[in-house]
Amino acid sequence: MYDLLIQNGLVYANGGFHKLNVCVKGEKIALLTDCDTRPEARRTIDATGKHVFPGFIDPHAHLRDPGLTHKEDFYTGTCAAANSGITMVCAQPNTQPVPSCYETYMEQVNEGKKKAIVDFNPIASPLGSSEDVRQIAAAGTAWFKIFQKVATYPYNTSAGTLDTHRIYEAFKDCAAVGKRCSVHPFDKYFFDAAVEQCKAEGKPLTLENVRYRWYSDEEMTGAAYQLSYYAQKAGLKWYAMHCWMPGYIDLVRMLKAQGMDIISSFEYMPSIDAPDEIYNVDTGEPIIVGHDARPIKEKIWEGIRDGTIDMIGSDHAPHAINEYNHLDALHTGAGFAMLDFFGHLLVHHMNEGCYSLQRLVEITSINFAKTFDLYPRKGSNLPGSDADFTIIDLDQEWTIDLNHKIYTKTRTNPYVGRKLKGKVTETIVRGRVVMQNGVVDCQPGWGKYIIPGENH
Numbered sequence: 001m002y003d004l005l006i007q008n009g010l011v012y013a014n015g016g017f018h019k020l021n022v023c024v025k026g027e028k029i030a031l032l033t034d035c036d037t038r039p040e041a042r043r044t045i046d047a048t049g050k051h052v053f054p055g056f057i058d059p060h061a062h063l064r065d066p067g068l069t070h071k072e073d074f075y076t077g078t079c080a081a082a083n084s085g086i087t088m089v090c091a092q093p094n095t096q097p098v099p100s101c102y103e104t105y106m107e108q109v110n111e112g113k114k115k116a117i118v119d120f121n122p123i124a125s126p127l128g129s130s131e132d133v134r135q136i137a138a139a140g141t142a143w144f145k146i147f148q149k150v151a152t153y154p155y156n157t158s159a160g161t162l163d164t165h166r167i168y169e170a171f172k173d174c175a176a177v178g179k180r181c182s183v184h185p186f187d188k189y190f191f192d193a194a195v196e197q198c199k200a201e202g203k204p205l206t207l208e209n210v211r212y213r214w215y216s217d218e219e220m221t222g223a224a225y226q227l228s229y230y231a232q233k234a235g236l237k238w239y240a241m242h243c244w245m246p247g248y249i250d251l252v253r254m255l256k257a258q259g260m261d262i263i264s265s266f267e268y269m270p271s272i273d274a275p276d277e278i279y280n281v282d283t284g285e286p287i288i289v290g291h292d293a294r295p296i297k298e299k300i301w302e303g304i305r306d307g308t309i310d311m312i313g314s315d316h317a318p319h320a321i322n323e324y325n326h327l328d329a330l331h332t333g334a335g336f337a338m339l340d341f342f343g344h345l346l347v348h349h350m351n352e353g354c355y356s357l358q359r360l361v362e363i364t365s366i367n368f369a370k371t372f373d374l375y376p377r378k379g380s381n382l383p384g385s386d387a388d389f390t391i392i393d394l395d396q397e398w399t400i401d402l403n404h405k406i407y408t409k410t411r412t413n414p415y416v417g418r419k420l421k422g423k424v425t426e427t428i429v430r431g432r433v434v435m436q437n438g439v440v441d442c443q444p445g446w447g448k449y450i451i452p453g454e455n456h
C-alpha cells in the first residue's frame with residue numbers, strides 16, 4: 001500500500017519523459033512502474049496527458065523574514081511559491097537582521113522551519129568575520145551572497161558593501177570553506193551619473209525617467225568583469241548571479257569555455273519580464289511601476305539554450321503597496337511579488353520556443369541539485385529521492401486575471417491580462433500535495449531546511 005500514486009503521467013526519468021506510474025511512500029519515491037500495473041495507494045492523482053517534472057527549485061526569492069514581515073514571510077512567500085509549482089526556495093539575505101553570523105543565520109532557519117510549506121535554504125551574507133563564514137557554512141547555507149550596491153537607492157540593505165577589497169576578502173573566506181559566492185554586480189558611479197543626467201535635463205526623478213539609465217550593459221558587465229577577476233584570484237567557485245546584460249552573458253560564456261568553475265543564473269524580474277503596471281488585487285487599481293524591459297530577451301534565451309545560463313531565479317521581491325511610488329525613483333520599493341506566477345511563466349516560455357522541454361527540467365531543478373550537492377535527492381525522479389513533483393498541463397491555455405487566487409502577502413498582481421500556454425496543476429513536496437488546481441493547502445512548517453550534502 002503506497003501513500004500516493006501519480007498515474008499515467010509523462011514522468012521525467014533517466015534523461016527523458018516516459019509514461020509511468022509513480023508510487024510514493026512517506027516522503028520518498030518508492031517505485032516507478034509501467035502504467036499497466038495498478039498499485040494500491042491511499043491517494044491517487046490522475047496525470048493523464050500531463051508532465052511530471054522533478055520539483056521546481058527557485059534559487060532566488062526575497063522572503064523578507066525575519067524583520068520585514070509586513071512585506072512577506074516564510075508562510076505567505078512559500079504558499080505563493082507552491083501556487084506556481086515551486087517545491088524549494090533559497091531565501092535571500094537582505095533581511096533584518098542580516099544572516100551574517102551563526103546566530104542570525106539560525107534565526108532565519110528557525111523562522112523557515114516554523115512557517116515554510118515548501119523546502120528551503122536561506123542564503124547567508126559572508127560579510128561577518130572569517131569565523132562567521134566558517135560557522136554558517138558548517139550550518140548549511142547553500143552559498144553566500146553579497147549586494148554590491150548599498151547606502152543609496154535602490155537596494156538599501158546592510159547585506160552588502162561597495163568596498164571591492166572587502167568583497168575580495170569575503171571571496172577568500174568563501175573559497176576557504178568550499179562554498180560559492182554570488183554578487184549582484186553594481187557600479188554605484190553609473191547609478192549616480194544617471195540621476196545627475198536626469199537632473200541636468202530638468203527631468204523629474206520618476207522611475208520611468210531614471211530606471212532606463214540606471215541599468216546598462218557597461219554598468220553591470222563592468223562590475224561583473226571585476227568580480228570575475230577577484231573570484232579567480234581568490235580561488236572561488238563563482239556564482240554569476242543576475243547574468244542578464246549581453247556583455248555579462250558573453251563573459252560567463254568565455255570563462256566557462258576557459259574552464260572556470262562557474263554556475264550562473266539570470267533573475268526573471270526585471271530582465272525578462274518587467275511589467276509597467278502591477279495591480280492591487282483588493283481594489284483592482286493599477287500601481288504604475290515603469291519597469292525596464294529591454295529588447296535583449298533573445299540574448300538571454302540563447303544563453304539558456306547553449307548552457308551559459310544554468311538556472312532561473314524568480315527574484316520575487318515584494319513590498320507593501322504603500323511602499324511603491326513610481327514618481328520618486330530614489331525611494332520607491334524596487335521589485336514586486338511574482339512567485340504566484342513564476343512556474344507557470346517558465347512553462348509558457350518553453351511553449352513559446354525559448355528553450356526545450358529538457359532544458360526546462362535542467363534549469364528548474366537538475367542544475368541546482370547537482371551544483372549544490374543535492375542530486376539525486378532533489379532534481380531527479382529516481383526511487384529513493386524526495387517525492388517533489390511539479391505536475392504540468394503543457395497545453396492548457398489561460399489568462400491571468402484579477403480573480404487569480406494569489407498567496408503573497410502584498411496582494412499584488414503584475415500580470416493581469418497575460419495570456420499563457422501551460423499551467424502547473426499540482427505541487428507536491430516530499431509526498432504531500434501542497435497545491436492542486438490553484439488551491440494551496442498545507443499547514444505552516446511542512447517545509448524542511450535542506451542542507452547541501454545531506455543527500456538522503
Ligand SMILES: [Zn+2]
Nearest residue numbers: 060062092315
Ligand atoms: Zn534579488
